[in-house]
Amino acid sequence: MNSNHSDSTGHEHSHDHVHPETPAWKHNGVRVVPGNQLDSNTAQTPGMDRRAAINFARVGAQKLWAGTVTIHADAKTGAHHHGPLESVIYVIRGRARMRWGEHLEFTAEAGPGDFIYVPPYVPHQEINASATETLECVLCRSDGEAVAVNLDIEPVEKPDTVLWVDPTHPQGGV
Template sequence: MTEPHPDEPRWKHDGVRVIKGDQLDPNTAQTPGMFRQAAINHARVGAQKIWAGTVTIEPDAKTGFHHHGALESVIFVVRGKARMRWGERLEFVAEAGPGDFIFVPPYVPHQEINADPGEPLECVLVRSDNEAVVVNIPDIDPVEKPEAVYWVDPIHRHPG
């Protein structure tokens, strides 16, 4: 018989954590047309270098133009149709659907869009830090004028 590991009590309470889907925390930065819930962050599980949660985006909603500083972001599309625009003038565009991953590197100017006018976009979002860094870019001159629906709030400002 082996002796108990000296770290067993610590690992019991500070080891692997399972966050049930119905126990996500909506106490996150919220924006109109977008509903975020945290699963993994410092407050909930003590995470030091990562944030993970879900986001549901209303039909036709979109962010203003922004970047996330030094953070890296990964978006996994669960349901719906995502459109991403990025670049100095948002000149690049790509779409993603269920099962697709989107990677947003540090400092890349971009805009997230629910490209479906009739269905919500549901995603899992993972960021490389616990800080909610959003740098709005008010003076961008996009190659294609944005549609009329925006997420407008203190975090995502209207670009016009």
């Protein structure tokens, strides 16, 4: 591939050569993981089915993990956290109810198109808020290996609802 650019003096330099240390992009470049080839051999939490698409073992990812999460109708996960990892959940289908806190005392809901952020070490529980529809999500974490620490937490009976409040939604929303 020919590539030319000018330096700060205006002189043009050609980059026609390939350095020996250049990675073999054919095998170390973009990877496509077909949706029907996700790996269920990953950290699991009771009540949830996680399947890895992108991780260290599958593609060599060093700084992230991505996959899918399915929670059956009217089901919930056990309480857990993900150690030092940050998590982002994108809801594809269904209604997610998140509970979090030392006694799962806070709650919020998210629907299709919504993103959920879970900070490191936050005890939480995902609940499918629908009695009839499967909850399907995409999950991304900030490390190439999955971490799931299952917790034995006695939840409060009625958690406090927390509105999503940010600069663009100062009045909050559920």
